[in-house]
Amino acid sequence: MLRKASSFKQREDHRERCCPLARSTAVVKLAINLKMSQTAGTPGRPWQDGPTAPRIATPASTQMIPAIGLKREIAAAFSLRHHACTKDSTSVKVPTVPQPRVQKFGKLFDNSSECIAVGGHRGNGQNLISDSGKMVPETRENTLSSFFRAVSNGATFIEFDVQVTSDGVPVIWHDNYVVTGDPKAPTFRMISEITLTEFKGLCSSDGFPASQPLLRRFHRQDGTLMSDYTVWRVVEDGELPTLDELFVSMPVSVGFDIELKLTTPNDQLYTRSEEVTRMTDAISAKVQTFSGQGRTVFFSSFCPCTCRQMKVLQPTCPVMFLSDIGAEWHCNPQRTSLLSAMQFAKTAKLDGLVVETAELKTQQHMVEEVRDQGLQLLTFGIDNNDPDWVRKQYFLGVHAAIVDELPRVGSSLWSPIGM
Numbered sequence: 001m002l003r004k005a006s007s008f009k010q011r012e013d014h015r016e017r018c019c020p021l022a023r024s025t026a027v028v029k030l031a032i033n034l035k036m037s038q039t040a041g042t043p044g045r046p047w048q049d050g051p052t053a054p055r056i057a058t059p060a061s062t063q064m065i066p067a068i069g070l071k072r073e074i075a076a077a078f079s080l081r082h083h084a085c086t087k088d089s090t091s092v093k094v095p096t097v098p099q100p101r102v103q104k105f106g107k108l109f110d111n112s113s114e115c116i117a118v119g120g121h122r123g124n125g126q127n128l129i130s131d132s133g134k135m136v137p138e139t140r141e142n143t144l145s146s147f148f149r150a151v152s153n154g155a156t157f158i159e160f161d162v163q164v165t166s167d168g169v170p171v172i173w174h175d176n177y178v179v180t181g182d183p184k185a186p187t188f189r190m191i192s193e194i195t196l197t198e199f200k201g202l203c204s205s206d207g208f209p210a211s212q213p214l215l216r217r218f219h220r221q222d223g224t225l226m227s228d229y230t231v232w233r234v235v236e237d238g239e240l241p242t243l244d245e246l247f248v249s250m251p252v253s254v255g256f257d258i259e260l261k262l263t264t265p266n267d268q269l270y271t272r273s274e275e276v277t278r279m280t281d282a283i284s285a286k287v288q289t290f291s292g293q294g295r296t297v298f299f300s301s302f303c304p305c306t307c308r309q310m311k312v313l314q315p316t317c318p319v320m321f322l323s324d325i326g327a328e329w330h331c332n333p334q335r336t337s338l339l340s341a342m343q344f345a346k347t348a349k350l351d352g353l354v355v356e357t358a359e360l361k362t363q364q365h366m367v368e369e370v371r372d373q374g375l376q377l378l379t380f381g382i383d384n385n386d387p388d389w390v391r392k393q394y395f396l397g398v399h400a401a402i403v404d405e406l407p408r409v410g411s412s413l414w415s416p417i418g419m
Contacts, residue, residue, distance in 0.1 A: 116393070117400035118409065119157040119257060120150030121380065122174060125404035127234065129218045129226065135234050136221065137404075140203065142172045143238035144249055154410035157255030157296065159380070159402045162243055163191040163263075164282045170243035171199050176263040178202065179215040183229045186215050190263060192275075196242070203237055223382050243283065247290040255296035257354075257378075257402070258283065259322065260310065262303045266330045276305050284313040300354050304334055308348050318351035320378065325363070327356040327381070338366050345375055352376030357393075357401070358383045367396045378402065387412035 123146030125137045139146045147158050161174040173191050180202075181187040191199065202214055214232040219225050241249070246256075260279055264271040287297060298318035299310045311319045323334060323341040333340045338355060345353055353370060357379035360367070370377045378400040383389055385405040390413065393401055403409050 116390070116398065117156050117255075118154060118390070118406070118413070119159050119255075119378075119400055119402040120147070120153070120155035120406055121159050121402045121404045123147040123158055123160065124149040124153060124406060126174075127216075127218065127232070128221050128404075130221055138235035140232075140234045140237050142174060142240065144241050144245070145236055145238040147246070147250060147254075150406060151251070151254055153406035155254075155406055157257055157400070158250070159257040159259060159300075160246070161259045161261040162283055163261050164279050165194060165196050165199055166192055167195045168278075168282050169196045169199075170283045170286050171196070172241050172243065172246060173199070174261060175216065179229060180212045181215070183215055183231065186229050192263075192278075199240060202240055221382075243286050244289075247286075247293065247295075252293045252295045256298070257320075258287070258297065258299050260299060260301040260303070260306050262301065262306060264303060266328070266335075269332050271303050271305055273305070276303065276309055280306060280309045280313055284310065287314065287317075298351070302335060304332070304344060304348070307345075307350055311348065311350060318376070320352045320354045320376070321345045321348075321350055322354045322380075324356045325359045327359050338363050338370075342366070342370055342373060342375065346373050350375070352378065352399070354378040354380055354402070357381040357389070360393075360398075361389070364396055367398060371397050385409060 122141040123143065124139055125141065125146075127141045128136055130136045137146075137149075139149055142160055147160070150158050160172050162170050163173050164170050171191065177188045177190060178194065178199075179186045179188055215229040216232045217226055217229050218232075243258075250256075260283060262271050262275065262279065298320060299307075299314065300320040300322050301307050301310070302322040302324075304321065307319050307321050310317075321334070321341055321344060323338070324330065324336065325338040325341060326336050328335075330336055334344045335341070338353075338359070341353055341355065344350075352375040355377070358381050360379055361383065367377060376399045377397070379393060379398055380402040382404070384401045384403040385408060387409050390401045390403070390409055401409075
């Protein structure tokens with residue numbers, strides 16, 4: 001416990017010296033006449049709607065702004081570079097000065113970062129069925145349209161799934177199977193079983209062929225899985241892209257979380273080595289082609305063997321291990337236990353973990369354990385659509401949250417109430 005307390009104090013001392021936001025905290029406390037308990041919440045990152053506000057990287061300029069529901073006069077104090085107040089003062093003179101210094105998405109991989117990054121899940125969000133039976137979002141997931149919408153809605157990086165076709169081309173696709181045809185008698189094929197030409201024919205901006213519509217068993221917004229396959233219709237369709245097309249089309253300021261999607265069953269401990277090699281070689285070679293862009297790129301996978309191999313092939317890129325940490329059953333304990341996942345990441349010399357956010361709620365004490373191991377921590381899952389929980393994760397020490405409902409989260413985090 002003494003070691004942890006020292007670690008917290010060192011990090012907070014660093015924040016006080018280096019961060020304008022942290023230096024202004026004392027001023028804000030006086031401004032709102034609020035007494036904060038030094039023992040409440042997680043040491044060094046108390047959880048409350050108080051003056052210590054996370055700053056969120058905004059798109060385009062990536063300018064950092066105060067983020068939490070604060071009144072105008074309180075939020076303005078965060079931009080102070082100089083302030084004047086007496087020991088007994090309860091007010092702050094706020095000059096007109098620029099916003100706090102700019103931080104880029106790359107700070108995500110710096111343990112001293114004062115920025116929580118927000119990423120778009122499969123672009124602008126996973127396609128789900130709403131309570132009213134409508135498709136949300138209206139844009140097809142994992143398409144260029146979805147990725148551009150994610151950036152316009154505030155994402156500083158995008159998460160997407162990459163698989164490799166039978167002719168060796170990395171493409172953007174999430175599901176284990178491509179399901180087409182009659183919903184009552186669907187046809188199932190893996191991406192590894194179809195060519196690039198067949199993949200490109202699945203859907204387009206003009207819609208998909210009526211004779212072979214794409215099907216899916218959709219999740220509802222509450223996370224439950226529907227029992228039947230239905231036609232995958234969206235309001236805004238688009239051609240399914242290759243990894244190459246994504247690198248060419250997206251601004252280099254947008255970071256990429258490239259998830260290597262393997263279709264290994266949950267009752268199988270390891271993926272076949274031949275499949276790991278086929279996937280990692282093709283994806284690594286394509287990423288290497290665009291290494292001169294200066295884009296922030298990191299890799300993630302639920303497959304331990306894939307993570308190890310990508311660390312060998314791409315030693316300068318961060319590699320993160322994905323784990324449900326108990327949200328779903330799997331025969332590999334690294335997929336069901338945060339402690340086991342952390343131990344694996346440390347032993348394999350990976351850079352961090354991406355874990356299921358609802359499960360993390362019940363294991364919040366583990367965040368500091370992960371950080372003490374020198375690992376980054378990111379989260380994914382439906383609960384990240386709750387702005388209050390995303391905000392709390394910042395105070396816990398989580399580096400980034402991957403979300404579906406970007407407008408909802410963004411409107412709460414990026415614009416203080418009353419401003």
